[in-house]
Amino acid sequence: MRELLLELEQAVQQQKPVCYTCLVETRGSTPQKPGAAMLIFSDGSQVGTLGGGCVEAEVKRRALRVLDSDAPEIMTFQLDNDYGWDDGLICGGRMKVLVDPVRNADDLQYFRTMLQQLAADQGCTEAIVLNPESAEGIAETDRFLINADAEIVASRGNPQPPAQLQAGLKPIQNRPRPYVNAGIAYLTFHQTCQLIVIGCGHVGQKVAELASDVDFEIIAVDDRQEYCNAERFPSAKQLIVGTFDTTLADLPINRDTFIIIVTRGHNHDEEALGYVAQSPARYIGMIGSRRKVKLIFEDLIRMGTPRDALARVHAPLGFEIGSQTVPEIALSIVAELVAWRNLDEVPAGYQRTSLVEELKTPDPA
Template sequence: MDKQVYVGLKKALELKLEAALITVTSVLGSTPRKPGAQMLVFADGSTFGTIGGGCGEAEGRREALNVITARIPKIYNLNMTADIAQEEGMVCGGIMELFIEYVDTQSSSEKKDFYKDYLTALESKKYPILVTVIQAQHNELLGNKLSIEDLNFLGDLGRIELNKIALEKAKKGARKCQPFIICLSSEFEPCERSSPELVYRLLVEPATTVVQLLILGAGHIAVPLATMAKIVGYEVTVVDDRPSFANTNRFSTADRVICNDFERALESVEIGPQTFVVIITRGHRYDKVCLRKVINKPAAYIGMIGSRKRVKSLISDLETEGIAREALQKVYSPIGLKIGAETPEEIAVCILAELIKVQRELDT
C-alpha cells in the first residue's frame, strides 16, 4: 500500500471520515500509473496518493465522490484520451480501469476493525497480502476483503470457495512486487478475463509495490549500482562500516546510507518479500557475516559477488555451522547476468539486469 494512502486511511479511521479508495486494477495503452496505484478521496474532495494527476485524476475524484454519496462500489473505466493528454501536456491516451470502493468508517464496526487490523499488520512489518472482490455475481460481495499473513487471515470474501482460492494464490504470489488479478468462472474455475464465463475477479495486493534494494558494501560497484537502481525505481539502502565510503556525499541518490558494523546494521534493517539483497563487501569475512545474517530472511533475492571457488568455500563453511543447504542453494552467485562485464559500472549493469529478470519472473 502506498505510504500516503496508508496515512490517509489512518486519518479516516481516527476521525471517522467518509472516504472512497480508488485502485488502478488494469491499464491499456499509455497511462500515467500502473496497476496497484491508489488514491484516497475524502468527502470534502481532499486526497491522499495519486493515480496520475491532471484531468484524468480529477475525473476519478468526481467518481469517487459519487461512490461516497451512494456508498456503493463500482468499476470505472477512465479514458485518458488524446485531447485530455494534450491539454495536460502528457503523452497518454490509454485506459485505466479503476475500482472505487466506499471506505465505511462509521456504520460498520466490522469493516472498521478490519482496516485497523490490516494497517496494524502493515505497521508491524508482517507483510499482509490484501485480497478484494472487484467483480462478482452478486453486488453485495463487491469490496469484501481478506488480509492474509502466512497461514492466518482476517476478513471474508463472502464465499468459502473464494476464501480458499485467495489463500492458495496468495501463498504462491507472496513475493510478487505488483498486484495481480484472479479471474474465475461461476464454478470458481480459473478463466481468462475476456472469457464469457468470467464471473468473479479478485484483486491481490502485496503489502508494498516498492522494490527495496539492500546493498551490503559501499565499494566501487555499489556507487553506479545505487544510482542506476534508483533510476529504475528501487528504494535503495547502502550499508558499510567505513565512514569514507558509507556517506551521503558518495551516495547522493540512495534513500538511506548506514555506516555501522555489518552485523549491527542488519539488525536495524527490515528485509521482506520485496527486498533484493546484494552482497558486495570488500572481503570474504564480511561477505560471510552478511550472508549469515540475511540467509533466513524472506528476501526475494540474495546475490553475492565472488569467484565460484570462493563462494563454494564460504557456503560450505556456513553449512557446517548448521545453516540449511536448501537456503544456501537459493543464493545467486556468481552475481549478475553473464555479459562479459569488467568495469565497476559494467558489473553494476549485469547485477541490475539480474535483479530486473528475477523481479519480472516473480511478477508473472
C-alpha cells in the same frame, strides 16, 4: 500505501469527507497498475495518484458524487480519446477503479486492519468482488483482507466470503502480482525485501540510497566504522560493523533477502561470497571485472563451494548499460534488483550465462 492509510485515518478523525479510490483491474496499456490508490477530498484535493491526466480528473469528478452516498462503486474507464486528447497520451487500455466513501470509525475499521497487516510486514492480499454473477451470494465491491496464513482478517460489505475466493487465492509467499480470478480481483502486498549491502564504499552507499527509495530495507555491513555509519547510510535499518568472518556468519538471511557484495578489494569480496553463496538468499550479486569474478569462483570451488551455488551468483552484477560513474553503476545494480524482485527473473535482453560455465577448475575430490 501505509502513509496513505494514515492520511485516511486522520481525515476521518477530523470528520473530513473522503473517498478511498484504488485501481483494481487493468487491461491493455494504462498509466498505473492494480494496487495504485488515491484519496479524494470534498474540496477536490488528493493524496496519492492513479496515474494523472484526464482519467484521474474524471475519477475525481465521479468520486465526488459518491461522497454524497454510503455505497462504494466499481467504475470503468476506457483510455481512449475521451481521456487523452488534451496531452496526446492515449493509452488505449481499460481501468476498473474502486471508489469507496469512508465516513466514520466503523468504515475505518477495515482500513485500520489493513494498516496493521502492512505494518506487520508479513504480506497480505485484498480480494475485491468485481463480478457478483461469478461470485454467487455476494455483491460487487465486497472486500476481504487475507493474511499471510490465508486467513480472512477483515471484510467490508458481506462478511461471508464466496467459496471461490479461497480457491483463487495464491500464496503471498510466492509474491504473485495482482490478478483476477473468477470475478474477484486479488491485490497483493508483499513482505518487504531486505537488501544486505556488504561494503560501504561509494558504490554501496549509492546503491543503498537508490534501493531504499524503491522500498528495499537496508542492512549495511563493513569492517570500517568511518564508512558504515548513520551519516552515510541514513535510511539503513541496521548498521553492522565488524570483521567479515564474524559478521557474515550471523546475518539474518531468508528467501526475501537480497545481497550485494561491493567491498574495497578482491580478498574481501571472496571472503564475503564464501560465507553467503550457499545461503537461502533470493539474490546474490558481486561487483568486479569478469577476470576477477572468475578468479574468485575458482578459489571458492577449490575450497569446496559447490559450482551450483556460485552459478546463481549475479557477477558482474548490474545490467549492462555502459555505466561509467558511481551513480550509473548503482542505477544498473538497483535496476537488476528491482527486476529480480518484481519479475523473479532477469528480462531476456539482460540475461547472461554464469561465468562458472567458463571455468576449467574441477570440483575438489
